[in-house]
Amino acid sequence: MVMKLEFHAEIVRQQRYSCNCCGQGCRSFLVPVRLAEREAIEKQQDWQSELKVKELFVKHRAAGKWGYGLAKRGDGSCVFLDEENLCVIHKKYGLGSKPFACQLYPFVLTPLGGRLRVGLRFDCPAVCKSEGRELTSYRQELKRLSKEMIPPGIQAVTEAKIYPRQKIPVEKAEIVNEAMLKIIDSDAVGLADRLQWLRGFAEHLSMVKWKRVEEDDFRELVEMFRRSVF
Numbered sequence: 001m002v003m004k005l006e007f008h009a010e011i012v013r014q015q016r017y018s019c020n021c022c023g024q025g026c027r028s029f030l031v032p033v034r035l036a037e038r039e040a041i042e043k044q045q046d047w048q049s050e051l052k053v054k055e056l057f058v059k060h061r062a063a064g065k066w067g068y069g070l071a072k073r074g075d076g077s078c079v080f081l082d083e084e085n086l087c088v089i090h091k092k093y094g095l096g097s098k099p100f101a102c103q104l105y106p107f108v109l110t111p112l113g114g115r116l117r118v119g120l121r122f123d124c125p126a127v128c129k130s131e132g133r134e135l136t137s138y139r140q141e142l143k144r145l146s147k148e149m150i151p152p153g154i155q156a157v158t159e160a161k162i163y164p165r166q167k168i169p170v171e172k173a174e175i176v177n178e179a180m181l182k183i184i185d186s187d188a189v190g191l192a193d194r195l196q197w198l199r200g201f202a203e204h205l206s207m208v209k210w211k212r213v214e215e216d217d218f219r220e221l222v223e224m225f226r227r228s229v230f
Helices: 008-015 024-028 035-043 047-051 062-066 090-092 102-105 124-128 135-149 170-186 192-204 216-230
Strands: 004-007 057-059 067-069 106-113 115-120 159-165 166-169
Touching: 004 008, 004 124, 004 135, 008 090, 008 115, 008 135, 035 047, 035 090, 062 067, 062 102, 102 106, 102 135, 106 135, 115 135, 159 170, 159 192, 166 170, 192 216
Parallel strands: 004 115
Antiparallel strands: 057 067, 106 115, 159 166
């Protein structure tokens, strides 16, 4: 199936992003790499000699199911980050030669009900500045990445895991998501307080046995929780 990209209207209206090559992401996180990505990078050239490093990848639990991540130098920077805060793989072989996680950052693609929702990571300083290109200008790049992220023929997600061992239909997940966005979009207080509101809302949700909630009562219950926190 073909997954459609969805940009939330409020995010598109308020947010912009252009990479400013600060290198923060390349210093802050362990980038997970799949076996095929490791093999492709190793075939490019003798990186160890050029970069003067002993290893290109490191086995670490932070890499999740992939097992390995890009190695780092003593100062915490990725071994492929040069003195100009640029990725040497990108400079020599192009964007598509970098690991998938590097190509996608700081975007987040979340599959739900036949769509891929586009989000952003706010641990990226450039995202926080909200300057540069409109998010919709990245549509073609994100479509390309989505094809790699979602294998052909995958079935649409019909249920969303809201808490461990608790799943709800996508339509109900949309209602929960809508309530969360109302909290975040509110301009009544600062961001720190809105995040506290969101935490309180999530705590309310965690106490509900969703299978016992009647269809007609679902939206009203979620809205009641939202109103109770702000």
